[in-house]
Amino acid sequence: MNTLPTPVGSPFFHYQDNQLFVENCSVNDIAKEFGTPLYVYSKAALKAHWQLYQQIIDTYKKVLVCYAVKANSNLAILHQFAQLGSGFDIVSGGELARALKAGADPQKIIFSGVGKQTWEIEAALNAGIKCFNIESIPELDLLAMVAQQLNKTAAISLRVNPDVDAKTHPYISTGLKENKFGVDINVAVSIYKKAQSLANIEIVGVDCHIGSQITKISPFADTADKLIALLDALKAEGIVLKHVDIGGGLGITYTDERPAKPVEMVNIVMQKLIQAGYGDVELILEPGRSLVGNIGILVAQVQFVKDTEAKNFAIVDAAMNDLIRPTLYDAYHGVLAVQEGKDKAKQTVDIVGPICESGDWLAKDRQLAVERGDYLVIESAGAYGFTMSSQYNTRPRAAEILVDGDQCHVIRERETIEQLLALEHIVD
Ligand SMILES: Cc1ncc(COP(=O)(O)O)c(C=O)c1O
Numbered sequence: 001m002n003t004l005p006t007p008v009g010s011p012f013f014h015y016q017d018n019q020l021f022v023e024n025c026s027v028n029d030i031a032k033e034f035g036t037p038l039y040v041y042s043k044a045a046l047k048a049h050w051q052l053y054q055q056i057i058d059t060y061k062k063v064l065v066c067y068a069v070k071a072n073s074n075l076a077i078l079h080q081f082a083q084l085g086s087g088f089d090i091v092s093g094g095e096l097a098r099a100l101k102a103g104a105d106p107q108k109i110i111f112s113g114v115g116k117q118t119w120e121i122e123a124a125l126n127a128g129i130k131c132f133n134i135e136s137i138p139e140l141d142l143l144a145m146v147a148q149q150l151n152k153t154a155a156i157s158l159r160v161n162p163d164v165d166a167k168t169h170p171y172i173s174t175g176l177k178e179n180k181f182g183v184d185i186n187v188a189v190s191i192y193k194k195a196q197s198l199a200n201i202e203i204v205g206v207d208c209h210i211g212s213q214i215t216k217i218s219p220f221a222d223t224a225d226k227l228i229a230l231l232d233a234l235k236a237e238g239i240v241l242k243h244v245d246i247g248g249g250l251g252i253t254y255t256d257e258r259p260a261k262p263v264e265m266v267n268i269v270m271q272k273l274i275q276a277g278y279g280d281v282e283l284i285l286e287p288g289r290s291l292v293g294n295i296g297i298l299v300a301q302v303q304f305v306k307d308t309e310a311k312n313f314a315i316v317d318a319a320m321n322d323l324i325r326p327t328l329y330d331a332y333h334g335v336l337a338v339q340e341g342k343d344k345a346k347q348t349v350d351i352v353g354p355i356c357e358s359g360d361w362l363a364k365d366r367q368l369a370v371e372r373g374d375y376l377v378i379e380s381a382g383a384y385g386f387t388m389s390s391q392y393n394t395r396p397r398a399a400e401i402l403v404d405g406d407q408c409h410v411i412r413e414r415e416t417i418e419q420l421l422a423l424e425h426i427v428d
């Protein structure tokens, strides 16, 4: 299998007699049965993407993959990863609850995030998670205090900011000095020394995450060099770490990107660690997008085709509230017709939603033959799709389906208008 192909380039999403299939299920039939907008994921694709990481675990043994829950946090998806032996990278008490409910081993959960609240820290300590990725001195102080109150020991990693350019979209770069994440790597030693002096705190590792949708290996290699320099400086102070967490961030193919394979990235990092004498340290990875981005699609139905002097629009029933990546990052997602080979001529269209914002678009200038009632598919929507969706314009969030061979499982029901209104109270 090619590294991480877009759905239609992968064996799990294919055309048969001009009809798009997810595994053995026709997308047309799924859309008719469950309605649109609809997220559809392939279980076989999920397993194949996991296999790219399992290969790394099999090679290097002391590797823990902590799937970044924020990429796709549906309980059924988390359950699949838990069954495959994955750990989890969480960033909130909510994600902790999801991971535990899905069957996660608490000893494989790591907790990232710059704004952990007291109740979230308490919940994670009570669950017995593997490690807190500490992002500031005040957070370290709070953790030490809460751990003392609960009479527990908190294992910590310091998230350092290596000031490496991940060469990705500025909104999703996290490893630069001006980003809010982590602590300056140049002051890390002094923070470790402070942590050493705190009761109820156990230093176990170092962590970083430099950004997302990174296609090159060089930013990871640069990061490894900086982490090794830090490991050396810590060793000189008598501080020996059990693990190095290189974060997530590997990109996927949305269009013509050819991202590095996970194993290629890890090979470079491991080579450097081994050469520097840190070959027996556990390596932690926090992949999100590269595990789930290309396991899923968003299915939408064309409501109207509107031809204007300047542009032709296919107005569909999915919108920026369902998939915000195009609006937020100008992100490109492939668009496919569920039924190919129609008689109608192709034209250049923008795929837009019904929301009252000019930024409500899903794709621009695509060659498609479209008419009212057609189903379209937005590709590569498995990561940061549903999890970033909202109910803007009082639009119930989409349903989610997991396909397994010829079986379709509803893994999230479509929201109802009643559910949307249920928490509000009218006052005079
Ligand atoms: C701390 C942390 N770890 C892991 C990830 C997962 O990143 P990606 O989905 O790019 O692999 C993110 C999101 O960028 C993150 O913020």
Ligand SMILES: N[C@@H](CCCC[NH3+])C(=O)O
Pocket: 070, 172, 212, 213, 325, 383, 384, 388
């Ligand atoms: N949400 C972003 C990436 C940022 C990930 C969170 N650190 C995306 O859709 O590409």
